[in-house]
Amino acid sequence: MTKTKTKIQRSDREWRELLTEEEFRVGVKEGTERPFTPGSFNDEKRKGLFHCKGCDTVLWSSEHKFESGTGWPSFWQPASPDAVATKTDFKMIIPRTECHCATCGLHQGHVFKDGPPPTGERWCINGIVLDFRPSE
Template identity: 55%
Template sequence: MAGKVLKHDDEWRAQLSPEAYRVTRRKGTERPFTNDNFPKQPGKFHCVCCGTALFDMAHKFDSGTGWPSFWQPAADSAVAENEDRSWFMRRTEVVCAACDAHLGHVFPDGPRPTGLRYCINGVALSFEPE
């Protein structure tokens, strides 16, 4: 990776929709079943903040949770994980490795081959078809 994408808070706010800003820069969560209407074709999901390729359509599955779910990132270096102890829970937060945008959380209840479920806010993603 070339280096961290650093912007002042005002720059992020000007670049993003209010909902994308709230989720990605303020660690929010969108309502379920609101932003998982991406095309069902080959392609990549990118960070809405910096454009980094994060997930591949080939790794997407329907978890029934109402958020886009993937069993692995496009590359191990695309995302980073942090311990999240908010809301009296212990979870693993997933962020964009390039710009630290909050994407969602990863859980150990996904399908094979990884057994992981990257539960990602759809507003944090943009889709680029192949």
């Protein structure tokens, strides 16, 4: 028997009760936080896991984090293959691949094909929609 992941759906009103205005703008309305935003986890060097602020799902691991120089936390892969979903984003002139939490749909950022080995991917993530839990 295959275990199906539970999907969480919330109205804008429910999201606004859970998130700050900036978290709502970035996570629900698919915005982008400014690069090098203090507290965005760009400079986080400790070992640990990054959880979705919308549903507490583990999305990213410090084991996959790298310094991209872009001003956003960057990872070369999600914590697990089914943690993050993608779709094509047509908001800019050139289509990009947008990523969301696969459980609750909270917008995480974008994935690009200019990252380090072994995947060659750079998952450029808005830290404002994450909670970090250091390993003990």
